[in-house]
Amino acid sequence: MYLNPLVVSCIIVSLVGFYCCVCTCLKFYCNEFVIKAKNCNGLLDYERILKYYEELSSIFILMDDSFSYPVFIAVLNCMIEIFWACYIFVYFEPNDCLGTSFIVERFVINVVFLIMVILPASAANEAAVDARNFILISPGLLPQRCKEINLFILRISIRQPTLTLWRFYKIKKGLLISAGGTLLTYGILLGTLGNMSV
Numbered sequence: 001m002y003l004n005p006l007v008v009s010c011i012i013v014s015l016v017g018f019y020c021c022v023c024t025c026l027k028f029y030c031n032e033f034v035i036k037a038k039n040c041n042g043l044l045d046y047e048r049i050l051k052y053y054e055e056l057s058s059i060f061i062l063m064d065d066s067f068s069y070p071v072f073i074a075v076l077n078c079m080i081e082i083f084w085a086c087y088i089f090v091y092f093e094p095n096d097c098l099g100t101s102f103i104v105e106r107f108v109i110n111v112v113f114l115i116m117v118i119l120p121a122s123a124a125n126e127a128a129v130d131a132r133n134f135i136l137i138s139p140g141l142l143p144q145r146c147k148e149i150n151l152f153i154l155r156i157s158i159r160q161p162t163l164t165l166w167r168f169y170k171i172k173k174g175l176l177i178s179a180g181g182t183l184l185t186y187g188i189l190l191g192t193l194g195n196m197s198v
Contacts, residue, residue, distance in 0.1 A: 012074050016113045019071055022063060023120035023163065029056060030127030037134050046142055050152050053135050060128055060161030072166035075117055075179075078110040083183050085110070087190065114179065121163045121171040128161045 033056060037049045085107040094100050135153060139146040163171050 008077075012077060012113065015067075015070055015074050016116050019067060019074075020116045020120045023124040026056075026060065026063070026124040026163075027120065027127045029059075030124065030131045033131050034127075034134050037131075037138075046138065046145065046149070050135070050138075050149070053131060054152075054156050056128075056131065057156055057161040060124075060163065061159060064161075064163050064167065068164050068167050071117060071121075075114060075165060078114045078117075079179055079183060081106055081110045082114070083186060086183070086187060090187075090191075115176070118171060118175050118179075119173065122173045122175070125162050125171055132160065 033049075033052060037053075040046060040049050085103050088094070089100075089103045089107075094103060139149045139153070142149065165171060165175075169175070
């Protein structure tokens with residue numbers, strides 16, 4: 001089945017925009033959770049905070065289950081398009097202004113898409129780590145209910161709430177540098193192979 005490039009672009013734009021908005025909301029929810037959790041007092045507040053963290057954790061897990069593969073495909077597509085835009089620009093040197101502007105536009109759009117996926121997801125992951133760290137130190141804040149809180153922590157800490165790419169790479173800010181290094185390495189490799197065949 002052949003998909004029109006315009007249709008693929010619309011799908012990727014929609015996915016990236018939605019993923020960026022949801023990751024930003026998750027980051028704000030995690031930050032709000034940490035702020036409210038630090039101000040809680042008493043057993044009733046801690047039970048409510050632990051329940052809220054469990055819901056927040058399940059949202060992260062659902063988000064990762066639903067979007068880890070499509071986001072991986074979107075990131076892979078962006079990296080391939082960035083690579084080919086640079087390759088065409090360097091090796092084929094379009095002579096007309098329209099060709100050059102099209103290549104530069106594809107490059108810029110895909111770099112923006114890559115940033116729109118990686119930065120909000122990494123910020124949400126960092127906020128989730130902060131929320132998880134607060135939950136892990138919470139038994140010390142309420143020593144009379146330490147056993148109950150520890151049992152709760154053991155029950156929910158089976159899977160750490162993180163956003164990943166296809167469940168094998170946790171999204172971090174360093175992924176941008178890794179992606180740039182990968183593109184540079186393949187560019188040098190392809191450029192070297194191109195020179196050897198001449």
